[in-house]
Amino acid sequence: MTVNQKGLCKGCVESVIVTEEIIQELIKEAEENPTVIVSDEVYLARLKTCESCPSLQYGTTCAHSGCIVRYRAKFKDKSCPFAGKPKWDKVS
Template sequence: MERLEGCKGCTESVKVTPEKLERLIAIAVKGRTAVSDQEYDRRMDMCLSCPALQYGTTCRYCGCLVAVRARLQDSICPFPVVPRWC
């Protein structure tokens, strides 16, 4: 598969169902601290309006699934120069 220029971890064929995304979040949060629903929504609003969001799920700068990263307390936004949230 051809890699999309600028994206570190995905190709055009990447598709993540909402159900799979929820399972991945649950796995990532296990044993870690999650942010509140309010903070998660705030972070996701910023991610969803970010020009680096690809396929509606993936960050172009780090290749992560933004919903997973936004849920974890110890995560920061990988946006260059100034993170959009931390």
């Protein structure tokens, strides 16, 4: 599978249900560019928020963006897409 690093969302994969292997591959790819990713502390805090959010689907995917949260949460320039009240923010 070819992975589009810029925007892995449901439009980029055949299904919103993805395997652990693919998620691991995406995370590894994101970590190859340390300048664009958040610290482990921020990453884990973001994931904790997603894990307790009713919008998390299949344990992997945000219902609002269609993104795999374990991937999206890696990036400094991404924020929670919850309309009107993001649950986590971009990091400058």
